[in-house]
Amino acid sequence: MSDQWWFCLKHMAVEPEKGCPNKDRMGPYETRAAAADALKAAADRNEAWAEKDRAWEEDD
Numbered sequence: 001m002s003d004q005w006w007f008c009l010k011h012m013a014v015e016p017e018k019g020c021p022n023k024d025r026m027g028p029y030e031t032r033a034a035a036a037d038a039l040k041a042a043a044d045r046n047e048a049w050a051e052k053d054r055a056w057e058e059d060d
Contacts, residue, residue: 004028005035 006027007013008020014035015025026042029035 004030005032007035007038 004017004027006015006017006019006022006025006029008015008025010020010024014032017028019025026038027035029038034041
């Protein structure tokens with residue numbers, strides 16, 4: 001079994017190494033659970049960056 005996992009954006013599902021083309025998925029992740037959480041992790045990172053941007057703009 002593969003020790004790397006991806007989250008397929010086309011099928012909205014976790015896939016092993018042999019799956020859809022990389023252009024259609026996020027990863028690799030070390031665990032199936034981490035791949036399943038890919039969209040939430042990306043949203044959390046985006047929000048963290050947005051907060052930094054807001055703080056930077058407030059410093060002006």
